[in-house]
Amino acid sequence: MGLEMRVLLVLAMAICLPSAAYAADGTATFYTPPYVPSSCYGYQNDGVMIAAASDAIWGNRAACGKRYRVTCTGATNQGVPQPCKGTSVVIKIVDYCPPGCRGTIDLSQEAFAVIANPDAGKIKISYTQV
Template identity: 45%
Template sequence: MGPERVIILAVIASSLISMACAVPGIATFSNPTPLPSACYGSQVPSTLFAAVNPDLYNNGTACGRRYRIRCTGPTNENVPQPCRNGEVVVTIVDLCIACQPDQFDLSAEAFSRIADPNAARIRIEYNEA
């Protein structure tokens, strides 16, 4: 087996392992996104960011952490097929005090990359990137 095949197999295996360790959760989005954020003020690092529930936020230790998020399905009947292919990597910039355990409140741009914004709330899988 040539080195190219070994590299390709390693990339495929790492992708499968990372999503196999994914945690189920819920994602919502805020539009417009509230600023300033608890972690960065009004200077958020990108347009792909999120606020997280108090457990994940952990008194601010989550600031700057990056999470890979993938839509897995709907939470309401109004949009039965909300998911778009792919995943998004977001940076944690704030606390979502009203969020439940394993809930992310994504920026509008991050949400729209993985799901139809009309859904407003979706099922996800996530893991730290």
């Protein structure tokens, strides 16, 4: 491969790097129905794969409608059996979890159950906007 072709290949790879997904770490809790009204959409029913955003991602309603892939990464309490199910879930932000919120993302009960045992109550997560 010629030098020019190698330079172009390296440049193409460098340009693509910033678009690589960055997963943030946080915690998740869950809330139970009813899920309406919500801060973002009032009485609109957005299903059950939804969540409320804490101040960490709320951004004065900027988080409304954004979708995140959430993966359980472990227990928040020492000595608790592994709560994670080894899966991830894509949720839509539809609500606000006010100051004092126990997690970065407050998942619907159904979304939480996809990725972890609800008996855990609070889990460590990684999340990426999709």
